[in-house]
């Protein structure tokens with residue numbers, strides 16, 4: 001039987017879900033931020049920076065930041081939105097023999113006065129994390145509970161622990177179009193993407209891709225989103241990030257199912273995105 005317990009991660013209140021097979025997910029209420037995902041073999045699959053604040057003063061560098069209502073600076077508001085720096089509610093948990101879940105919610109009443117004023121819309125976000133065997137599912141919904149449409153972007157900004165970048169590649173992106181950080185749009189001709197320098201790319205979504213590291217092969221799937229964002233800051237940008245140790249850029253890659261552009265959500269309607277990571 002799955003067990004749900006309250007715990008702390010740094011100074012942050014967090015919820016820990018332990019599945020019957022021993023797989024475990026730890027999510028802080030701050031950001032509904034997945035901080036740790038261990039498969040039943042006890043292996044940690046996510047990277048969290050040793051330098052990140054874990055007290056709610058700033059977004060967490062690592063794990064899975066939840067992005068809403070804007071991706072990066074593609075909108076008028078806070079970079080990557082307010083969802084990752086707001087305190088969510090645990091709204092449910094459950095499961096059956098083969099799977100177990102915890103679910104979190106955020107609406108306009110949960111926001112700080114500053115964020116509510118800057119984004120004056122009625123909305124409801126839900127994020128459900130489901131463990132089943134060696135897979136983790138994210139079910140993410142955005143509901144417009146107001147009377148007017150609002151524009152929004154979303155992402156699940158997953159930081160994978162890859163051991164070392166030199167042994168890391170992503171396959172499944174051959175022939176896909178991408179835009180890089182110089183705003184060049186190209187098609188990837190080669191089958192596997194390796195990390196020899198900074199990468200900040202927006203790929204058109206594909207239903208699935210594969211992350212290969214020295215110790216693991218992970219299959220990533222998405223539905224409902226429109227892009228994959230692939231990010232590693234490389235040596236120089238990493239030095240400028242105060243919440244990342246200088247050499248830690250070699251330990252992670254971010255691969256993010258995203259809907260980067262601000263697209264309208266009509267009053268009373270719901271957007272849904274699904275992301276599955278399987279080992």
Ligand SMILES: O=P(O)(O)OC[C@H]1O[C@@H](O)[C@H](O)[C@@H](O)[C@@H]1O
Pocket residue numbers: 059072079080157200201229231256
């Ligand atoms: O430092 P932040 O706000 O967490 O953003 C990290 C990175 O997030 C990625 O998703 C973006 O593509 C990058 O451009 C950005 O640098």
